[in-house]
Amino acid sequence: MPLKVSAFRTFWLASLGSNIGTWINGTASGWVMTELSPSPIMVSLVQSAASLPMVLFTLIAGALTDIVDRRRYLLATQIWLVLMSAALAVLAATDRLDAWNLLILTFALGLGGAMATPALNVTAPELVPKNLLPQAVALGSLSMNVSRSIGPALAGLLLAQFGAWAAYTLNAVSFVGMMLMLWYWKREPQERSLPPERFLQALWAGLRYARMASPFHAVLIRTTAFIVFATSAWALLPLIARNELGGGPNTYGLLLTFVGVGAVAAIVILPRLHRHVSRDRLVFIASVVYALATVALATIRSEAALYGVMVMYGAAWVSVFSSLQVAAQTSVPAWVRGRALSLYIMVFSTGMTLGSLLWGWIAAQAGIPAALLISAAGAILATLAVRKFNLGFGEMLDLAPSYHWPHPPAVGEPDTNRGPVLITVEYEIALDRREAFLDAMQQLGAIRRRDGAFGWGIFENVAAPGCYIEVFQDASWLDHLRQHERVTREDQRVQEIIHQFHIGSAPPRVSHFIGGTPSAPTDSPMATSA
Incomplete structure (x- = not known):
């Protein structure tokens, strides 16, 4: 069990705290935008502003992850996140928060998350033995989804009782645990027989590997097919809570909380499911369930019934997401893992960004229920179209270094910069x-x-x-x-x-x-x- 490893346990608890803060911030910002501007496009722009930095900067972050001191690098990202969260809290407390500086600071927080995410994702393999990696990834998803259960409910309570400034302040405080973990982490430096790659060289090497590694192609294709259509619910949920259900911030928070409940329940049973169901089949089934839940979200107007629908959402979402993440981690060797994962995150975030804009625009033209029904139909068709791409192939490969090539014999070692x-x-x-x-x-x-x-x-x-x-x-x-x-x-x-x-x-x-x-x-x- 990975939690028996003290370093991983500390990291997991710190991640849980910061994830709760992130969900508090995201819930608060989505609701605040409905108050500042009721336009579906502006509300969906909150999701786009949060995910766009992942599109623009994750590849850079992935290259840095593989070539710089990871501990110091992560500390710098956490300090940035604290400062941006504090800026949001100050603006909200002084009534100077408008739609545009909300989007700007949401983008800034997304930037910090984009720079940190690849390094955080490859830290788990460094803290646990390889045989515990799937469980460690599942626990990472559990952290995200336990926080999804707690964060939105807390955000709804804070918004209703105190205002947005309290939610943003708690988000700033939530990063302190990760900062302390990183400060005291006694990371063993990697033994390098060769100097680290230069930044641009490392970036190109990662892109080249991803372009030519067919098991990783399958991960990217399946990710794209899922996320472009799945993002409709996340982009439009604040408006569903406010306009379709006539609720307040507590309603929105509870909808997200039940997503977390479903996700946690799925993570508990996923290890048993994997014994009987292949990763490919699980992703296929979960994608179909997610599309059916979207149909229910478009047609049901009972708040109590929608809580049950959101449980289905959470279970299907984490089943797909955790399966894709494990497939991404196991389909590439360690030397390029940070860069490959950054590309996976970039594809995921591109789908979130463009999908949020697309479904916000469709909702503005045709209405929220129509946008959700169109996305559900698209999700079913996309799931069927990409079913042939195998996610389990990478797990069958032994990608550990072989070191079977002898050092090239030469009379005198050549200058390392000499070539070609x-x-x-x-x-x-x-x-x-x-x-x-x-x-x-x-x-x-x-x-x-x-x-x-x-x-x-x-x-x-x-x-x-x-x-x-x-x-x-x-x-x-x-x-x-x-x-x-x-x-x-x-x-x-x-x-x-x-x-x-x-x-x-x-x-x-x-x-x-x-x-x-x-x-x-x-x-x-x-x-x-x-």
Whole structure:
């Protein structure tokens, strides 16, 4: 059980506190905007302002997560969140909060969340053993959804009894626990045999990996198909509470609270469900349930009945969200996890941002019930369209580093900035197996390029049929050494399959050639072999 690990337990409790504050803030801001401007577009802009920073800055945050000191970085984000929350509280307390500075400060809080989220998401794998990671991710979802049960109810109470300033003040205080946890966290520094990547280099490496990693593609596609339509309820719920139900802030808070109740109930039973239902099937079923709950939200006007509908919402939402997050974490290796998760969060947030604007605009034109019914129909169609993309494939891969590539032999270690580096691998293949060999090499070529190589190709000697040479390049000697560290056990398996085609008496001959001017004179050629 991850909570038995003291470092994770402290982190989880601190996350719970800050998540409660975040839900208090989001509930308060959504309701305050209905008072400042009843337009569906303006109300939906609150959700867009909160999620837009995730679209704009999460990739940057993901790259920073993988290359800077994570503890100090997270401390800086928490300080920013405290300051922005305090600014909202001061403006609300002095009656100077209007629609536009509410949106600006909501965006600023979203910016802090965007910069912190990738680092927070990859902290859990660092605090627990790998076999406890799915449970740790589920507990993270539990934290979010317990806070969803508590935060909105508290927000409704604070709004009704004291005003928005009290809700915003409590949000500012909620970040203190995470700040203290980070201050006292004795994080073991990662052992690095190589210097960290430069920022732009790290950003490009993450995008390249995500573009070429098919298990991760499935996560992004399924995420997009779900979130674009699922966001209609979140964007329009304040108006449903106020206009359709004729309620006050307590009604809105209770609707969100019952979402949290459903989410917590789902998290309790999810481990048992996973024993009998695949991750793909669970996401499919939960997406359909979510769409049916949207239909109910559009057609039912009994407040008590809608509380039950919101329980369905919460259970379906967390079932999809936690499944997608686990799939995202397990489909990429550790060296690029922060960047990959940031891309997943960016796709999720893009759907939230554009979806909120879309459904706010449709509600303004056709009414809230029509917008919800259209989104429910779209959700069903999208769920059916993407069902073929497998979320469980990444979990079957062993993405731990293999470290099976020996250090490139050289007479004197080259300058790490020197390059480009040309690598050749020579194979001898039986003539009747050439076609199968070339098919297998395409997968290896994709792995080489995914990990940083360029100019990859495989060529046959016309004077000696069956003699092949594989060629690829890295930008520098340092980049080639990084490629050595990125090779996973799954990549090793692919390479071993290819080596079975080789019929030479010795293993395939590997040679390294380096460009540029040597930093010091040498009598030795820069071609080496192993």
